Amino acid sequence: MLRKSFILILALGAVILPSAALEVSQIEFDLQVPAGGSGTYSFLVHNDEQITDDIKIYLVDWDRDAEGNHRFYEPGSLPRSNTSWITVTPTSFSLRPDEAREVRFTITVPPDVQGTYWGMIMVEGRPRPQEREGATVLVVPRFGIKVYVTPPWTGTSAGRITKVQRLGLNPLTFLIGFENTGDVHLRVSGEVQVLDGRGELVEKIAVAQFPILPGAVREVRASGSAPRPAPGRYYALAVLDFGSPDYLPAGQLIFDVPELRLVPIGGAASPPRDLDGDGFFEDVDGDGAFTSADPDLLEANLTTAAVQNNWPAFDFDNDGDADGEDVALLRGLLSRG
Numbered sequence: 001m002l003r004k005s006f007i008l009i010l011a012l013g014a015v016i017l018p019s020a021a022l023e024v025s026q027i028e029f030d031l032q033v034p035a036g037g038s039g040t041y042s043f044l045v046h047n048d049e050q051i052t053d054d055i056k057i058y059l060v061d062w063d064r065d066a067e068g069n070h071r072f073y074e075p076g077s078l079p080r081s082n083t084s085w086i087t088v089t090p091t092s093f094s095l096r097p098d099e100a101r102e103v104r105f106t107i108t109v110p111p112d113v114q115g116t117y118w119g120m121i122m123v124e125g126r127p128r129p130q131e132r133e134g135a136t137v138l139v140v141p142r143f144g145i146k147v148y149v150t151p152p153w154t155g156t157s158a159g160r161i162t163k164v165q166r167l168g169l170n171p172l173t174f175l176i177g178f179e180n181t182g183d184v185h186l187r188v189s190g191e192v193q194v195l196d197g198r199g200e201l202v203e204k205i206a207v208a209q210f211p212i213l214p215g216a217v218r219e220v221r222a223s224g225s226a227p228r229p230a231p232g233r234y235y236a237l238a239v240l241d242f243g244s245p246d247y248l249p250a251g252q253l254i255f256d257v258p259e260l261r262l263v264p265i266g267g268a269a270s271p272p273r274d275l276d277g278d279g280f281f282e283d284v285d286g287d288g289a290f291t292s293a294d295p296d297l298l299e300a301n302l303t304t305a306a307v308q309n310n311w312p313a314f315d316f317d318n319d320g321d322a323d324g325e326d327v328a329l330l331r332g333l334l335s336r337g
Helices: 293-300 324-335
Strands: 014-017 022-024 028-031 038-047 053-064 070-073 086-089 092-095 100-108 117-124 128-132 135-149 159-169 172-180 186-195 201-212 217-223 232-241 250-257
Touching (some): 022 135, 038 092, 053 086, 053 135, 100 135, 172 201, 172 232, 186 217
Parallel strands (some): 014 135, 028 135
Antiparallel strands (some): 038 100, 053 092, 053 117, 128 135, 159 172, 172 217, 186 201, 232 250
């Protein structure tokens, strides 16, 4: 079981952010060190500010959630942590303006380990007071340097698609779930092929490369560039590539694009209109203008058949439904002019 994740807060109201005041020469090491062996590596820390900075170096464990956001833990918390293998020197020092210093770390890999192990070397500067929305907070500049270690010729690359979900239609957007079922860190990319009812290719949608740790599940979005396809039934085939010479995991989905049958909403005299030809009907009351009355009318009638049976017309955030988030986005579009 994982230990509870911790929050890196130095003082009440402190905020931790990357900063242009500090620079590091490398943000990732993907190393192949033999089991039972060791290696020494280094990076530079540069002070790009006009005052002396006090630097400290420490280790943390980390992983990602399904959306790819980083989470941090005490060192040694994760089953595949390599922080106990890492010795860093120095662990604290001062840097004058425009000064750089080399930080060295040694990896000592235990015998009989297989697959990828990982940790992070944190480079942190001193807290700086900063004004934010009328309040003074402490901003702590820091960089995280990822260290992956995979002993050569060990581990298994394996994975499977866990989900193919259609989101918005304009443009076509899919949510692809992928699980790393092996014990090696993977970098995955691929595509979604969309076919119509006759089996003809409508669009190929690229799945941008994403990293995924052993045992993890990621959910990534893939969006096309074409406007909403014509009403009808479609077939989506997602194919991903993580470098395996043996197979490409695939997943499929059948989905329908409904025909819009727009009618006046609420007490409006006319059906909704698409004023700019982008496929979304921002003129909800159909009076020929986009005003504050339009999001108000949509909100008041959000659950009605007139809206829900024509949800693609009002799916302004393109996530596959018409709901309160679309009302909020429509109001935001109005405020931006």
